[in-house]
């Protein structure tokens with residue numbers, strides 16, 4: 080079940096190439112690796128060659144390779160346009176805005192959950208603007224929206240979020256999960272042991288993973 084759905088390359092703020100990330104994934108025996116560079120770099124730069132280069136390794140690599148983008152959760156949803164989303168395997172939406180109020184953070188996530196282009200919510204709870212993770216009661220609406228709209232959450236080993244209780248709740252409700260290193264250098268690709276550990280603790284099984292069919 081080892082896989083990594085969140086890695087960066089030179090196409091945004093990572094320091095390795097697409098191929099280096101894939102090679103590291105192969106070396107670590109991952110069954111799937113995704114390239115998910117930041118939307119604002121790739122969309123303002125070389126989107127076509129990004130998709131082409133990732134696509135080129137799809138047939139050749141020993142591991143399943145997916146082309147994604149890590150979009151920003153902004154007012155109205157994710158900052159990845161429809162035409163771009165169509166050329167990708169999936170889209171992550173992450174809150175990167177520095178917010179002072181927890182309500183604002185949750186509002187951005189709510190909008191992302193209602194955006195058809197979004198598949199996965201990235202590092203949910205990282206930089207949450209108060210001490211501690213919200214309670215399950217406070218998150219009830221978030222969980223319901225994810226369930227209704229068929230959205231997944233990544234379990235981020237880089238930020239160690241979401242909390243175990245939240246992941247347990249996802250498993251209970253059939254909300255899909257993924258393992259994510261958020262690697263910005265090739266050597267960190269596949270560093271998903273925290274994700275694996277809490278997924279197991281939460282009672283997760285293969286069918287609870289978003290890309291189950293490739294694992």
Ligand SMILES: [Zn+2]
Nearest residue numbers: 149173201202
């Ligand atoms: Zn991020």
Ligand SMILES: [Zn+2]
Nearest residue numbers: 085087149261
């Ligand atoms: Zn990232």
